[in-house]
Amino acid sequence: MADSTLPIGSAIDLTPPSEVYGTWLDQVHSWVVTVDHKKIGLMYIAYASIFLLVGGFEALLLRIQLAVPHNHFLSPEVFNRIFTMHGTTMVFLMGMPLIIGFANYLVPLMIGARDMAFPRMNAFSFWMTALAGLMLYYSFIGGVGLQGAGSAPDVTWWAYAPLTERAFSRGHSTDYWALSLIVSGFGTIGAAVNIIATTICMRCKGMTMFRMPLLAWLYLVVSGMILVTISPLTAAQIMLCIDRYLGGHFFDSQAGGAPVVWAHFFWVFGHPEVYVLVMPAFAISNEIIPVFSRKAIFGYPAMVAATAGIGVISLSVWAHHMFTVGMTSAQNAFFVLSTGLVGVPTGIKIFNWIATMWGGKIRFATPMLFCSAFLIQFLFAGLTGIMLSTAPWNWQLHNSYFVIAHFHYVLVGAIVFCFFGGFYYWYPKMTGKMLNERLGKWHFWLFVIGFHICFDLMHIPGLLGMPRSIYTYEPGRGWDTLNFIISVGGMIQGIATMIFVYNLVYSYFKGQEAGPDPWDAWTLEWATSSPPPEYNFATEPVVMSRRPLWDLKHPEDPDYRYE
Amino acid sequence: MSFLWVGEGSTRMFGRWLQRQGPGKAAYALLLLLSSAGHAAWGAPTDNVVYQTPNTFEPHSGPAHMIHNLSLFVIQITGAIFIVVAALFVYVVIRFRQRDPSDDSEPPQVYGSTQIELAWTVIPILIVLVLFLTTARILFAIQDQKMPPTAVDADVVGHQFWWEFHYPKYGFTTADELHVPVSTEQVPTTTSLRLLSADVDHSFWVPQLFGKIDSIPNQVNHMWFNPDKVGLYVGQCAQFCGVEHAKMLLRVYVQTPEDFAAWVKNQQQPGVQDPAVAEGRQIFESQACISCHVVRGTPAQGKFGPDLTHFMSRDTLASGVADNTPANLKLWIKDPDYVKPGSLMPAMQLSDDQIDKVVAYLDTLK
Numbered sequence: 050m051a052d053s054t055l056p057i058g059s060a061i062d063l064t065p066p067s068e069v070y071g072t073w074l075d076q077v078h079s080w081v082v083t084v085d086h087k088k089i090g091l092m093y094i095a096y097a098s099i100f101l102l103v104g105g106f107e108a109l110l111l112r113i114q115l116a117v118p119h120n121h122f123l124s125p126e127v128f129n130r131i132f133t134m135h136g137t138t139m140v141f142l143m144g145m146p147l148i149i150g151f152a153n154y155l156v157p158l159m160i161g162a163r164d165m166a167f168p169r170m171n172a173f174s175f176w177m178t179a180l181a182g183l184m185l186y187y188s189f190i191g192g193v194g195l196q197g198a199g200s201a202p203d204v205t206w207w208a209y210a211p212l213t214e215r216a217f218s219r220g221h222s223t224d225y226w227a228l229s230l231i232v233s234g235f236g237t238i239g240a241a242v243n244i245i246a247t248t249i250c251m252r253c254k255g256m257t258m259f260r261m262p263l264l265a266w267l268y269l270v271v272s273g274m275i276l277v278t279i280s281p282l283t284a285a286q287i288m289l290c291i292d293r294y295l296g297g298h299f300f301d302s303q304a305g306g307a308p309v310v311w312a313h314f315f316w317v318f319g320h321p322e323v324y325v326l327v328m329p330a331f332a333i334s335n336e337i338i339p340v341f342s343r344k345a346i347f348g349y350p351a352m353v354a355a356t357a358g359i360g361v362i363s364l365s366v367w368a369h370h371m372f373t374v375g376m377t378s379a380q381n382a383f384f385v386l387s388t389g390l391v392g393v394p395t396g397i398k399i400f401n402w403i404a405t406m407w408g409g410k411i412r413f414a415t416p417m418l419f420c421s422a423f424l425i426q427f428l429f430a431g432l433t434g435i436m437l438s439t440a441p442w443n444w445q446l447h448n449s450y451f452v453i454a455h456f457h458y459v460l461v462g463a464i465v466f467c468f469f470g471g472f473y474y475w476y477p478k479m480t481g482k483m484l485n486e487r488l489g490k491w492h493f494w495l496f497v498i499g500f501h502i503c504f505d506l507m508h509i510p511g512l513l514g515m516p517r518s519i520y521t522y523e524p525g526r527g528w529d530t531l532n533f534i535i536s537v538g539g540m541i542q543g544i545a546t547m548i549f550v551y552n553l554v555y556s557y558f559k560g561q562e563a564g565p566d567p568w569d570a571w572t573l574e575w576a577t578s579s580p581p582p583e584y585n586f587a588t589e590p591v592v593m594s595r596r597p598l599w600d601l602k603h604p605e606d607p608d609y610r611y612e
Numbered sequence: 613m614s615f616l617w618v619g620e621g622s623t624r625m626f627g628r629w630l631q632r633q634g635p636g637k638a639a640y641a642l643l644l645l646l647s648s649a650g651h652a653a654w655g656a657p658t659d660n661v662v663y664q665t666p667n668t669f670e671p672h673s674g675p676a677h678m679i680h681n682l683s684l685f686v687i688q689i690t691g692a693i694f695i696v697v698a699a700l701f702v703y704v705v706i707r708f709r710q711r712d713p714s715d716d717s718e719p720p721q722v723y724g725s726t727q728i729e730l731a732w733t734v735i736p737i738l739i740v741l742v743l744f745l746t747t748a749r750i751l752f753a754i755q756d757q758k759m760p761p762t763a764v765d766a767d768v769v770g771h772q773f774w775w776e777f778h779y780p781k782y783g784f785t786t787a788d789e790l791h792v793p794v795s796t797e798q799v800p801t802t803t804s805l806r807l808l809s810a811d812v813d814h815s816f817w818v819p820q821l822f823g824k825i826d827s828i829p830n831q832v833n834h835m836w837f838n839p840d841k842v843g844l845y846v847g848q849c850a851q852f853c854g855v856e857h858a859k860m861l862l863r864v865y866v867q868t869p870e871d872f873a874a875w876v877k878n879q880q881q882p883g884v885q886d887p888a889v890a891e892g893r894q895i896f897e898s899q900a901c902i903s904c905h906v907v908r909g910t911p912a913q914g915k916f917g918p919d920l921t922h923f924m925s926r927d928t929l930a931s932g933v934a935d936n937t938p939a940n941l942k943l944w945i946k947d948p949d950y951v952k953p954g955s956l957m958p959a960m961q962l963s964d965d966q967i968d969k970v971v972a973y974l975d976t977l978k
Contacts, residue, residue: 125855125954205852211829212812212854217772302829308813309828342708348724351733373815373826373851375807375833378755382748389740393733400732403700410710410719421705428697432690439747441675441754442683444823445668448815448850514666514819516850519858526846527665603718611723 084168085583086153089175091479093150096179097143101465103186104138105546107131112539115532118524128520129203130222134185136206137226139460140322141233142182147468148329149178149240152268154479156244158574158581159262161253161590166246174239181233188225202226205518207319210300210311215293224293227286234283241272241279248272253573255592259353260612262572262595263335263346266353270360271328277364278321285314309374316367324363327459328356330467331398334420337474338402340570341417342409345596345608348401355394355401362391372443381440388438392431399428414568415489419470422497426462430455433508448518451511457504461542469496469549476553477567481579482560488552492545499541506535571596666819666846672866673795673821673837675754682750689743759836763804764792770807770814770827770849772956773856774918774931784879785906787918788931789863793872795838801869807833812854818847818864826851839866848932855954861932875925882909883921884976892973895966904957907977917957923977930955941971 080088110131114123123131153171157164165171185202192200202222204213213223248269252261289311291297298304300311339346346352369388372381402424411417433455437443446452469492476484510528522528566575575598577586594600594608671680768790769776778785792803807816807827817824821837839845849860867875885893896902897911904917912920926936930952934940943950945967948957962970 125858129852129855129857203855209813209851212852217812217854302809305830307830309831343710343718345721345723347722348729351724351729373824374828375825375831378752381751381755382744385747385751386740386744389744390737393736393740396736397729397733399697401729403697403704404722404728406704406708408719408722409708410715411705411708412710412713421701425698425701428694428701432694435690435743436683436686439682439686439743440751441679441747441823442686444825445679445683445819447824448817512668514668514817514847516815516817516848518852519848521858523662523861525663527667606721608721611721 082172084164084172086157086165086168086171087479087581087583087585089171090150090152090154092175093146093153093178096175096182097147097150100138100142100146100182102546102550104135104143105543107135107138109539109543111135112536114520115522116536117533118522118526118529120521123520125520126203129205129518130201132518133202133205133208133226137185137202137230140206140326141230142185144326144460144464145233145237146178148271148326149174149237149244151329151333151468151471151475152244152272153240155475155574156247156265156268157251158478158577158585159572160248160251160256160265161573161586161592162247162251163585164251165243166251167243170239171243174236174243177236177239178233181229181236184225184232185229188222188229192220192222192225207315208311209315210289210292210308211302211306213289213293213311214301214303216301216303224290227289227293231283231286234279234286237275238279241275244268244272245276253586253590253592259350260592260595263349263352263356264332264572267328267332267335267356270356271325271332274321274325274328274360274363278318278325281314282318285311285318288314309371312371312374313368316370320367320370321363323456323459324359326464328359330423330464331356333467333471333474334402334423336570336572337416337420337470338405340568341412341414341420342406343412344405344409345599346401347404347407348397349595351397352401355397358394359391362387362394366391369438369440369443370447372440373447385438385440389435392435392438395431399424399431414473415484415486415493416470416474416568418490418493419466419473422493423463423466423470426458426466426500430458430462433458446511448516449511450515450517451508453517454504454507454511457507461500462504466496469493472549472553474568475574476556477563478574478579478581480557480560481563482556483563483567484556485552485560488548488555492548492552495548496542496545499538499543499545501538503535503538503542506531506538510535566598569602571599571602573597662844662846664844664846668819671820672841672843672845673839675757675822675837676820678750678754679823682747685746686743689739693739757836759804760802763802763836765804765806766790766792767806767808768816768827770809770811770816770853770860772811772854773849773860773952773954775816775849775860775862776810776918779876779879782876782880784876784908784921785919786879786922787926788861788928789865789926791865791867791872791875792837792839793869794842794866795840799869800838802836802838805835807835813851814849814853814860815851816847816862817850818845818862820845821847821864824850839864842866842868846932856952859931859933859952859955861928863928863932878925878978879922881922883907884978885909886976889969889973889976892969892971895962896970896973899960899962900958901960901970920974920977923974925978930957938971938975941974942967945970 080092083089110123111128114120114128153165188201200222202225204218204223208226211217248265288297288299292299292301298306300306300308302308335346335352365387366384368376368380368384437446437452437455473484473489510531513527515522515528563579565578573590576590590597594612596608600607600609669680671677765779765781767778767780769778775788776785777787777790793801795801807825809827809829811829813826813828815824815826816835821839822835825833825835827833843866845864845866847862847864849857853860902912902914904914905912906914906919906921908921924936928934929936929941929944933952934944945960945962947959948955949959
């Protein structure tokens with residue numbers, strides 16, 4: 050009950066949570082109507098995790114089909130649907146909600162705020178995102194339409210026109226695809242506006258911009274990029290809908306439209322999107338690597354500058370996805386250069402992480418294991434990215450399995466690894482229970498082994514001429530054995546993910562109590578209880594440096610002397 | 613975890629079986645089991661196996677060699693970067709890991725170093741510039757190459773799901789199998805391709821001759837190569853174009869100038885008219901076949917499907933899906949969806965007798 054004698058008594062509800070929870074219906078209701086950034090964050094994360102399992106299951110179906118040449122496990126139609134859904138799911142229904150979920154949960158806590166700037170819009174954004182996912186998957190039932198053509202979309206996740214025009218894509222599957230991306234785009238833009246406003250306006254006393262944890266900085270840049278990049282995607286989807294239903298001819302080549310325009314719109318969104326997804330992974334590493342190396346992050350200002358640099362340069366690299374569409378040599382050369390340059394700030398980040406570890410006392414708990422694997426895998430992925438950026442060689446590598454291997458190295462090897470690390474790191478804060486370390490190590494080692502069996506080898510069939518998006522391939526091309534081993538690696542990753550899911554459930558009920566600060570960390574979220582109360586902090590914190598808890602723990606040698 | 617197994621006995625049986633088979637074989641068997649679970653009633657005849665890897669590291673033309681050299685250069689540079697940074701990382705992980713878990717003391721705190729950070733900003737910029745200049749040189753050399761007037765021209769038109777090849781200088785059209793002359797030091801011959809599309813985006817990719825360039829509707833793209841070795845080169849469509857994207861295969865036959873000239877001469881002839889198969893021809897011409905297919909010199913003038921004037925001069929049918937034998941051809945005409953599900957050729961509902969006669973007719977179109 051609120052203490053009404055205090056001047057702000059009605060603002061802080063000190064009732065312990067156990068007394069608030071009523072029947073299960075009350076609990077469900079409390080989640081549906083919540084505007085609390087932590088609950089919304091958890092719903093985003095749960096939503097993304099479910100789609101991680103769905104998308105992963107689809108990936109396993111694809112790998113079974115490709116394990117042997119001329120396989121009949123999936124028909125061509127079903128294979129094309131499944132790989133379209135796998136790509137769309139992993140980017141829009143898994144990746145985006147996952148990064149936004151972590152931002153929702155962590156950004157207010159880390160900058161000492163009590164909620165996001167616009168809590169109601171926050172809830173609205175989540176429910177829009179949820180609607181988009183339901184709409185996309187409803188296409189399995191509703192996409193057939195009156196013409197009985199197809200169910201789920203089967204036009205690939207980049208959906209090059211004119212394959213998406215009505216002449217080539219009958220029924221409603223492509224409509225579901227376009228509309229669900231428009232809706233999820235609204236949700237994403239809402240979340241980005243909210244993160245920007247929160248970061249700029251809600252910081253606690255003493256938290257200047259340059260004292261923010263790097264995670265908040267990276268999410269600020271990412272949100273800015275989202276505002277710039279989601280708009281062309283939404284515009285393109287609207288044009289596509291106009292083409293399909295209102296007789297427009299933007300991309301309709303039969304009426305003089307230009308299919309390449311779609312490609313430009315899509316990749317103006319699509320390439321910065323890769324950085325939108327990978328920078329939150331960097332953000333997680335920026336928090337985990339220092340804590341487990343027991344050192345301050347090396348070169349904080351350079352890290353902020355590199356982040357801003359990636360944000361700006363990545364807006365000018367999109368057409369490196371389009372070296373084969375017939376641009377002039379000068380245009381191609383421009384995108385070779387811009388793509389090479391985006392590697393420079395990315396390189397700075399890798400060097401700074403290694404320098405952070407240098408001279409530390411590195412504790413290899415599960416979060417740090419995942420981030421270490423991320424470091425080396427991201428280095429490799431960056432270098433294959435350099436290979437892809439050299440336009441003439443890109444004519445060979447583009448749309449081959451080499452590209453698939455490269456971007457899974459980024460999306461799985463960097464993003465999924467970091468977010469697994471983030472789960473192990475912040476799960477104690479979110480639930481009050483530690484994740485089981487033993488299961489965590491099993492999860493890590495199985496996943497890392499499966500990952501390398503799968504994606505290291507996947508580069509080779511690409512170099513041997515195997516294109517992507519094919520439901521089967523000819524025997525005798527030298528691709529058979531490789532594909533079989535790749536599929537086995539995929540299965541191992543599936544098993545590892547099951548261990549992770551088991552760990553999440555098991556630790557929730559039987560995990561060790563975490564306490565407020567299990568990792569001996571330094572940012573503000575560890576200053577409150579685990580899980581944090583609805584209002585986060587009983588009193589507004591005051592900070593004097595980038596590591597407020599370090600200052601508290603080491604009054605003899607606080608950070609603010611050096612910054 | 614015992615509930616996962618049906619019982620103790622089956623666990624032991626599985627264990628024994630695993631021991632006998634070895635893990636590799638066991639995994640293979642399990643995957644095969646899974647793979648066959650959804651076995652459907654379709655599938656191409658698999659007698660067209662060409663044991664040839666379209667390896668991008670075995671180039672056989674001028675531009676492919678240039679790309680190959682560029683790739684080796686890039687691999688050397690990125691490989692060197694990987695070795696240096698990975699070695700640093702491994703050193704850090706081994707040298708600076710916590711050895712004594714009970715040791716609570718914190719290591720000395722370092723916040724950054726401007727000199728070091730400048731160094732690892734400037735050095736990568738220099739590396740990027742070197743890579744850019746090398747890449748640009750090769751890019752311009754390939755892309756801005758002037759085509760000699762003697763070049764063999766061919767228009768490549770992508771269709772769902774086959775390739776049309778038109779030779780404007782020689783005045784004939786064929787499909788799926790491109791023939792080009794070899795280029796020797798005595799007689800350098802360039803083949804110049806214009807890439808177009810009749811419906812959706814496709815991409816022409818024969819890895820040993822060139823990279824891939826997309827064929828896009830309402831747009832003309834260009835590619836050239838000068839193959840240095842006689843032989844068959846395989847490739848396939850590399851931009852998703854619909855249901856049968858995977859079975860949109862490509863063959864390029866690089867021939868000696870004499871063989872190529874002979875092939876061109878044959879292709880320029882109208883279709884053979886053999887009175888022995890007049891019955892088959894009559895069926896062919898009275899059915900809807902002629903609304904999609906061309907046989908030059910006959911009423912068959914449809915442009916939607918592949919040109920059949922010299923159909924029997926091709927080694928494969930349905931864009932490389934099967935060997936071009938009368939048996940496969942019968943299967944294909946009877947039920948195209950069985951051989952290539954989703955192909956746009958309809959089943960014409962002919963009787964077996966009619967199909968035999970049509971196949972006999974097509975068999976004469978050498």
